[in-house]
Amino acid sequence: MSVRSESGPVEQHLFTIAEAASYLNVPQRWVAEAVRTRRVRCTRIGKHVRFRPEHLEELIEAGEQPVLVPANLTALPTRRVSSARSRL
Numbered sequence: 001m002s003v004r005s006e007s008g009p010v011e012q013h014l015f016t017i018a019e020a021a022s023y024l025n026v027p028q029r030w031v032a033e034a035v036r037t038r039r040v041r042c043t044r045i046g047k048h049v050r051f052r053p054e055h056l057e058e059l060i061e062a063g064e065q066p067v068l069v070p071a072n073l074t075a076l077p078t079r080r081v082s083s084a085r086s087r088l
Contacts, residue, residue: 014050
């Protein structure tokens with residue numbers, strides 16, 4: 001796909017379902033299901049489904065989980081490992 005700008009044409013790659021799955025490191029069926037349930041933005045060209053790089057980046061950003069740090073790190077429970085051997 002070619003998009004014209006003031007400095008000339010700029011190429012923008014559109015990903016297929018297989019390429020998007022590879023990029024996201026998920027199975028192709030997961031991407032196809034995400035398209036069916038409209039959990040990911042996509043572009044339909046006839047019967048073909050394509051993804052812009054920013055569509056995939058939105059999906060990645062939407063799935064990011066925040067890091068929760070306890071207020072008092074010393075209050076974390078510790079597990080003691082016994083050095084005694086079990087007796088069978």
